[in-house]
Amino acid sequence: MAEHRGFAFHPSTRLGSGQRLDVAVGTEPQHFPETGEQYRGSRYENAAGHLIEMVAIASRHDPMIYHIRREEEWPAPSVRSAYGVHSPQTAMPNLYPLIRPALRLISPETAHDLTISALAVGWGRLMIDRAAREPDPPILAQRLWGLDFPNPVGLAAGFDKDARVTDAMDAFGFGFVEIGTVTPRPQPGNPKPRIFRLEQNQAIINRMGFNSMGLDAVTSRLSRRPHAGVIGVNLGKNRDSADAAADYGEGIRRAASLADYIVINISSPNTPGLRQLQRRDSLESLLERLLRARDKSGRRVPLLVKVAPDLTTAEREDIASVTLAAEIDGIIVSNTTVERPAGLVSPHALETGGLSGRPLFSPSTALLADFFGLTRGGLPLIGVGGIASAADAYEKIRAGACLIQLYTALVFAGPGLVVEIKRGLADLLRADGFASISQAVGTGHDRVATGPPVCAATRDPPS
Numbered sequence: 001m002a003e004h005r006g007f008a009f010h011p012s013t014r015l016g017s018g019q020r021l022d023v024a025v026g027t028e029p030q031h032f033p034e035t036g037e038q039y040r041g042s043r044y045e046n047a048a049g050h051l052i053e054m055v056a057i058a059s060r061h062d063p064m065i066y067h068i069r070r071e072e073e074w075p076a077p078s079v080r081s082a083y084g085v086h087s088p089q090t091a092m093p094n095l096y097p098l099i100r101p102a103l104r105l106i107s108p109e110t111a112h113d114l115t116i117s118a119l120a121v122g123w124g125r126l127m128i129d130r131a132a133r134e135p136d137p138p139i140l141a142q143r144l145w146g147l148d149f150p151n152p153v154g155l156a157a158g159f160d161k162d163a164r165v166t167d168a169m170d171a172f173g174f175g176f177v178e179i180g181t182v183t184p185r186p187q188p189g190n191p192k193p194r195i196f197r198l199e200q201n202q203a204i205i206n207r208m209g210f211n212s213m214g215l216d217a218v219t220s221r222l223s224r225r226p227h228a229g230v231i232g233v234n235l236g237k238n239r240d241s242a243d244a245a246a247d248y249g250e251g252i253r254r255a256a257s258l259a260d261y262i263v264i265n266i267s268s269p270n271t272p273g274l275r276q277l278q279r280r281d282s283l284e285s286l287l288e289r290l291l292r293a294r295d296k297s298g299r300r301v302p303l304l305v306k307v308a309p310d311l312t313t314a315e316r317e318d319i320a321s322v323t324l325a326a327e328i329d330g331i332i333v334s335n336t337t338v339e340r341p342a343g344l345v346s347p348h349a350l351e352t353g354g355l356s357g358r359p360l361f362s363p364s365t366a367l368l369a370d371f372f373g374l375t376r377g378g379l380p381l382i383g384v385g386g387i388a389s390a391a392d393a394y395e396k397i398r399a400g401a402c403l404i405q406l407y408t409a410l411v412f413a414g415p416g417l418v419v420e421i422k423r424g425l426a427d428l429l430r431a432d433g434f435a436s437i438s439q440a441v442g443t444g445h446d447r448v449a450t451g452p453p454v455c456a457a458t459r460d461p462p463s
C-alpha cells in the first residue's frame with residue numbers, strides 16, 4: 001500500500017515497463033514530460049455496490065494503477081477537501097490532487113506555465129468536479145455596474161495575464177475573470193526566478209514585473225472570445241515608459257469595447273515608481289486623464305482602481321476621497337504586500353517582491369473595512385487577499401466587499417476550491433438569514449452606509 005499525501009492508495013496492478021496505460025473510460029490521459037508521468041482516472045461500482053474511484057499513475061520509474069477505496073475508508077472529510085478530492089458520488093475524475101504533487105516538484109513558474117498550457121488545450125475539465133458545471137445558487141447572484149454576476153467569486157489578476165484561459169476559468173465556476181496585468185507593448189518582466197512558494201505559510205512571493213504579451217496580442221484574443229462570463233481587464237504601464245497616464249490611456253482606448261470592466265493597477269510592488277501613483281496629487285491628475293480617455297473611447301466601461309495593502313492612514317483617506325470625487329466605479333483591495341508579517345517560516349520569506357496568500361488575509365481585510373468606512377459604503381469594493389475558504393470570503397463580504405477574488409489559494413488547493421467557496425458561502429448567508437448576498441455586504445460594521453446599496457440582488461429575493 002502506498003502513502004501519498006495522506007491518502008491510502010491500494011496498488012492492484014503493476015504495469016510492465018513500456019506497457020500502455022489504458023485503464024479508464026471517459027478521460028484523456030494527461031502527460032507531464034518533466035516527470036514522465038501520466039494520469040488517468042475512472043469510477044466504477046464494485047460487486048458490493050460501492051463506488052470506487054480509480055486513478056492510474058504511470059511514471060517512468062514506477063508505473064502503477066492505484067485504487068482509491070470506497071468513501072468510508074478514506075481519511076476524514078476535512079483532509080479530503082484540503083486536497084480537493086471530492087466524494088465519488090459527485091465527482092468526475094478530478095485528477096488535480098494527483099497532479100498537484102507533480103507540479104510541486106517543478107519551479108513555480110514552470111508549473112504555472114504548464115498549467116496555463118494544459119488549460120488552453122482543454123484539460124481543465126479533468127481538474128474539476130461536476131459540481132462546477134451546476135448553476136450557482138440564486139442567493140449568490142448580483143447586479144453591479146449593469147452586469148450580472150452569477151456568483152461573487154472572481155479570479156484575481158496575474159493568473160491569466162495574457163487572456164489565454166478565460167473559458168477554462170469560466171468552466172471552473174468563477175463568477176468573473178480578471179485578465180492582465182497587460183502593458184501596452186510586450187515586455188519580458190523581471191529576470192527569473194521571480195515566483196517563490198512559501199508552502200508552510202500557504203503564501204507566494206512574486207516579483208514578475210508585468211511580464212506581458214502586450215495589448216495587440218491580448219485584445220486580439222479577447223475579440224475572438226465568444227461572449228461568456230464577465231471579464232475584467234487589468235491595465236499596467238511599460239517599465240520603460242515615462243508617461244504612465246499615456247500607457248493606461250492607451251489600454252483604456254484599446255480595451256474599452258472588449259472589457260466588462262477595466263482596472264487601473266497602480267499597486268504592483270514590482271514596477272519601480274508605480275505605487276507612487278497612489279499619492280493624492282498623482283492620482284488626481286492620473287484619474288482626470290483616464291476619465292477623459294474613457295470618454296473618448298465612446299463606451300462608459302466601469303473603471304476601477306487597484307490599491308496596495310501598504311498604505312498609511314492619510315494615503316487611504318486621500319485615495320477614498322479622490323476616487324469618490326472622480327466618480328471612479330470601484331476599488332480593488334488589495335494587491336500583494338511588501339511587508340513581511342511575523343510568522344513567515346519559509347526560507348524564501350525574505351525574497352524581494354509582493355507577498356500574497358494566507359498572511360495577507362488580515363491586513364487586506366482590515367484595509368477593505370477601512371475603505372468601506374471611508375467611502376461610506378458608497379462605492380463597490382472587490383475584496384482580495386488571502387481568501388482560502390468560504391468563511392474567508394464571507395468575512396470579506398461582511399467587511400464591505402460586493403465581490404471577492406483569489407489567486408494564491410488556487411495554487412495550493414486547486415480549482416475545486418471555487419465550488420467549495422460558493423457552496424459554503426451560500427450556506428453561511430442562509431444561516432445568517434440573508435436572502436441575497438448584497439444584504440450581507442458591510443454588515444460587519446456598525447452601519448455606515450447611508451445611500452442605497454451599491455450592489456443589488458439580480459432578482460428580488462424570496463420574501
Ligand SMILES: Cc1cc2nc3c(=O)[nH]c(=O)nc-3n(C[C@H](O)[C@H](O)[C@H](O)COP(=O)(O)O)c2cc1C
Binds near residue numbers: 334386407
Ligand atoms: C504570481 C502572481 C502574479 C500576480 N500578478 C498580478 C498582476 O499582474 N496584476 C495585479 O493586479 N495583481 C497581480 N497579482 C496579485 C493578485 O491579483 C492578488 O491581488 C494578490 O495575490 C492577493 O490575492 P491572493 O492572496 O488570493 O493571491 C499577482 C499575484 C501573484 C501571486
